Amino acid sequence: MSTDTTQSEDILATAAAWRAEGEKVAIATVVETWGSSPRPAGSRLAVTASGRLAGSVSGGCIEGAVADAAKQAMATGTPQLLDFGVTDERAWEVGLSCGGKVKVFVEPLT
Amino acid sequence: MKAEILERLQAERAAQRPVVLLTRMTDGEQHLWPQEALPATLAEAARAALGSEKAGNVTLDGETWFVHPHNPPLRIIVVGAVHIAQAMAPMAAPLGFEMIVVDPRRAFATEERLPGITLRTDWPDEAMAELKPDGRSAVVTLTHDPKLDDPALDAALRSHAFYVGALGSRRTHAKRVARLKDLGHGDDAIARIHAPVGLDIEAVTAPEIALSVMAEIVAARRGAALGQPRLQPAPDQGRISIGLSA
Numbered sequence: 001m002s003t004d005t006t007q008s009e010d011i012l013a014t015a016a017a018w019r020a021e022g023e024k025v026a027i028a029t030v031v032e033t034w035g036s037s038p039r040p041a042g043s044r045l046a047v048t049a050s051g052r053l054a055g056s057v058s059g060g061c062i063e064g065a066v067a068d069a070a071k072q073a074m075a076t077g078t079p080q081l082l083d084f085g086v087t088d089e090r091a092w093e094v095g096l097s098c099g100g101k102v103k104v105f106v107e108p109l110t
Numbered sequence: 111m112k113a114e115i116l117e118r119l120q121a122e123r124a125a126q127r128p129v130v131l132l133t134r135m136t137d138g139e140q141h142l143w144p145q146e147a148l149p150a151t152l153a154e155a156a157r158a159a160l161g162s163e164k165a166g167n168v169t170l171d172g173e174t175w176f177v178h179p180h181n182p183p184l185r186i187i188v189v190g191a192v193h194i195a196q197a198m199a200p201m202a203a204p205l206g207f208e209m210i211v212v213d214p215r216r217a218f219a220t221e222e223r224l225p226g227i228t229l230r231t232d233w234p235d236e237a238m239a240e241l242k243p244d245g246r247s248a249v250v251t252l253t254h255d256p257k258l259d260d261p262a263l264d265a266a267l268r269s270h271a272f273y274v275g276a277l278g279s280r281r282t283h284a285k286r287v288a289r290l291k292d293l294g295h296g297d298d299a300i301a302r303i304h305a306p307v308g309l310d311i312e313a314v315t316a317p318e319i320a321l322s323v324m325a326e327i328v329a330a331r332r333g334a335a336l337g338q339p340r341l342q343p344a345p346d347q348g349r350i351s352i353g354l355s356a
Contacts, residue, residue, distance in 0.1 A: 012123075016116055027111055031135065031176040032167060042165035042178050079138035105176060107111050107138050 011044040011055040015109055024049035025109040026070035030057045030102055034085070037100030049074050057104050058084075069106045079107035115140050119180070126182040126244060130156035135167075135174040152177075182246050183208050186327060189234050189262040190252035191218035194277070197320035198250075199227050205328060212237040212262070213253070234258055238265035248273035248327045250307065254282070260289055267299045273330040273337070275307035275323060304330075304339050 011027070019025045028045040030037070038059035045055045045063060047070040057066055062084050073080050085101030115131075119142060122129035130143045132152055141148055143156040152175060155168035159179040167174050184207045188195045191213035202209035203226075210228040213219040219229045230237045238261070243249055249266035250273075251259035259276060266274045267290070276286065283305040290300060308322030309329070329337030 012116060012120055016113075016120060019113065029133075029176070029178070031133075031165070040165070041176075081135050105133065105135060105138075107133075109111050109113060109116065 011046050014054040015046040018048055018052065019109055024074045026074050026106055027109060028057050028066045028070055028104050028106045031105045032103040033100060035100040037102045058102065066104055066106060073106045074108045077108055077110060079105065081105050111140060118142055123180055128160050128182060129180050130159055131178045132156060133176045135176060182244060185210060185247045187212065187241055187243060187247060187249045188252060189258055191224060192252050193316040194252050194319050196223055197317040198324060199224050201320065201324045205324065210241060235261035235265065238262055243269040243271040245270040245272055247271045250275045250323060252277045254278060256289060263290060264293050267295050267302060273327050274302050275304040277307045278305060280306065301339055309336060
């Protein structure tokens with residue numbers, strides 16, 4: 001699209017393109033951060049049921065867990081609000097080592 | 111997200127109109143502002159988000175909404191794929207700008223000289239007609255060639271570009287002002303031009319000039335006093351200076 005910006009790739013355009021190819025797509029968005037989270041609120045990750053990924057919601061620490069939740073959201077058709085932080089067992093498991101906390105909203109593209 | 115919302119959101123962005131996506135965290139319900147009428151609390155939060163360029167949360171009736179602004183991209187349109195443009199190029203993206211370089215001289219406007227920069231080899235008047243500089247665009251002319259610089263400045267002064275800068279000595283600029291007046295531009299329009307271009311840091315080399323121009327663009331964008339165009343002394347009263355940085 002003409003407003004392509006060098007600030008970040010246009011994840012929404014990618015999501016739309018994937019959907020047009022017949023993929024099942026979900027979009028994850030950072031909606032809140034505390035402390036030294038690597039990506040600001042508004043950062044997006046697009047995921048397909050077939051496993052394609054574009055963008056990021058962290059420095060790579062929680063993308064795997066978010067992708068799992070995204071697949072679930074695609075299966076159920078229901079959005080989810082995920083919480084990751086140093087006190088969160090899951091976050092330790094997936095390695096949010098930056099010491100920050102982050103909330104990620106995952107929604108299927110329907 | 112409904113495909114219909116995504117389509118409308120992308121259409122607004124493609125048209126370079128500011129748009130805010132609001133999402134209710136409880137169930138994913140979504141709206142676009144200002145395209146849809148919303149309760150005052152949400153509309154106010156949306157307006158504030160566009161101004162601050164920060165996404166965040168707002169609570170309405172005990173429910174949290176995520177307010178996600180999408181401003182048109184910040185752009186720097188440079189006319190002249192010259193040495194200074196090359197020095198500006200690596201600074202643009204980290205500062206949050208998309209840089210577009212216009213130069214019909216194909217020997218200059220090459221991917222090798224300006225890797226990763228959007229290059230246009232059409233004439234500046236045609237390029238500007240398509241690029242449509244807006245309130246989030248800076249326009250900088252660097253060629254010294256009136257055939258190339260003037261049409262770009264003419265278009266920039268007819269636009270809402272937040273910054274217009276032109277390289278050239280005071281003497282060069284005085285001649286340029288006369289030509290722009292012939293094109294129908296009044297004193298207010300002329301006063302928008304930053305010339306000599308860039309903050310006065312006594313820049314000499316191309317990277318120094320690039321730094322002074324980028325700093326001036328950032329100052330203009332952030333509303334700093336340094337980003338205001340300076341009053342122009344008449345050429346015969348001003349300091350006599352020669353060379354690119356003057």
